Amino acid sequence: GDSVTQMEGPVTLSEEACLTINCTYTATGYPSLFWYVQYPGEGLQLLLKATKADDKGSNKGFEATYRKETTSFHLEKGSVQVSDSAVYFCALSANQAGTALIFGKGTTLSVSS
Amino acid sequence: GAGVSQSPSNKVTEKGKDVELRCDPISGHTALYWYRQSLGQGLEFLIYFQGNSAPDKSGLPSDRFSAERTGGSVSTLTIQRTQQEDSAVYLCASRIGGGGRGEQYFGPGTRLTVT
Numbered sequence: 543g544d545s546v547t548q549m550e551g552p553v554t555l556s557e558e559a560c561l562t563i564n565c566t567y568t569a570t571g572y573p574s575l576f577w578y579v580q581y582p583g584e585g586l587q588l589l590l591k592a593t594k595a596d597d598k599g600s601n602k603g604f605e606a607t608y609r610k611e612t613t614s615f616h617l618e619k620g621s622v623q624v625s626d627s628a629v630y631f632c633a634l635s636a637n638q639a640g641t642a643l644i645f646g647k648g649t650t651l652s653v654s655s
Numbered sequence: 656g657a658g659v660s661q662s663p664s665n666k667v668t669e670k671g672k673d674v675e676l677r678c679d680p681i682s683g684h685t686a687l688y689w690y691r692q693s694l695g696q697g698l699e700f701l702i703y704f705q706g707n708s709a710p711d712k713s714g715l716p717s718d719r720f721s722a723e724r725t726g727g728s729v730s731t732l733t734i735q736r737t738q739q740e741d742s743a744v745y746l747c748a749s750r751i752g753g754g755g756r757g758e759q760y761f762g763p764g765t766r767l768t769v770t
Contacts, residue, residue: 576758586746586761631698642688642700642714643748643759 544569548632548646555622555653563617563649565606565632573634575599575608575615576643580629589617589630593637622653657681659762661747667768668737676732676765680749687730688750688759689722693743701745704730737769 549564567575577589577599590599595610604619615632632646660679668674680687689701700714704724715721719737724730734741744766748759 578761585763586748588758588760591758633698642690642703642711643698644700645698647697 544573544634544636544644546632546634546644546646548630548649550647550649552650552652555651557624557653557655558621559653561617561619561622561626561651563630563632563651565615565617565646567613567615567632567634569613569634569636571636572610573636575606576633576635577604577606577615577617578631578633578645580631580648582628586631622651624653624655627651627653659747659749659760661745661762661765663765664763665766665768667770670739670769671736673733673735674737674767676734676745676767678730678732678747678762680728680730680747681751681760682728684749684751684760685727686750686752686759687724688748689730689732690746690748691743692746692764696743698746701732734767737767739769742767742769 545568547566574593576591578586579589580586590601592599592608595608598607606615606617629648629650631648633643635641635643662677685706687704691699691701702722703711719735722732744764746764747762750757750759
């Protein structure tokens with residue numbers, strides 16, 4: 543079945559450091575890919591998404607490119623802030639009516655000043 | 656506008672008791688999902704409702720779990736004879752339509768603790 547694998551954390555960085563969180567997927571067909579973020583004490587919220595190969599999703603300085611050839615959707619940010627400290631989830635959804643999100647295990651990011 | 660709301664935010668129950676968790680989706684969203692977030696299993700799909708269609712129950716872990724959605728809006732997830740392994744955060748999400756490309760909007764979750 544479909545699955546998502548993302549790098550395990552925690553990831554600890556200093557402010558202004560570069561961030562990469564790796565995410566790879568296994569799926570039949572052409573799924574949509576998502577990054578969700580969960581800030582401390584808050585619910586899941588969509589960070590960015592891409593719906594077809596070579597699409598780049600971006601938001602709040604974060605980017606991820608849908609790479610079909612490597613089945614990857616790595617999350618990147620050039621300069622992290624303390625406020626980026628959160629748990630990040632990579633997810634996919636098959637492009638069929640009603641399919642649920644399949645999530646990776648989540649990666650905890652901690653940014654210190 | 657109002658987002659997805661869930662109640663209660665926290666629930667502590669004794670093993671063997673039944674619990675009901677409520678979800679109010681965003682108005683006009685026809686698709687509604689329940690997920691469970693636990694330390695050992697991560698985020699798991701439980702059940703999906705789309706309009707008036709029969710729900711997709713393929714993610715429910717046992718027959719102790721059931722859910723209904725009344726009038727295409729509010730949903731209730733019921734867990735009968737709760738067990739300690741049911742302790743988790745139960746998340747509800749809604750989406751404007753049933754297609755796979757759209758964003759799901761999540762509620763804040765209900766933290767269930769079974770003692």
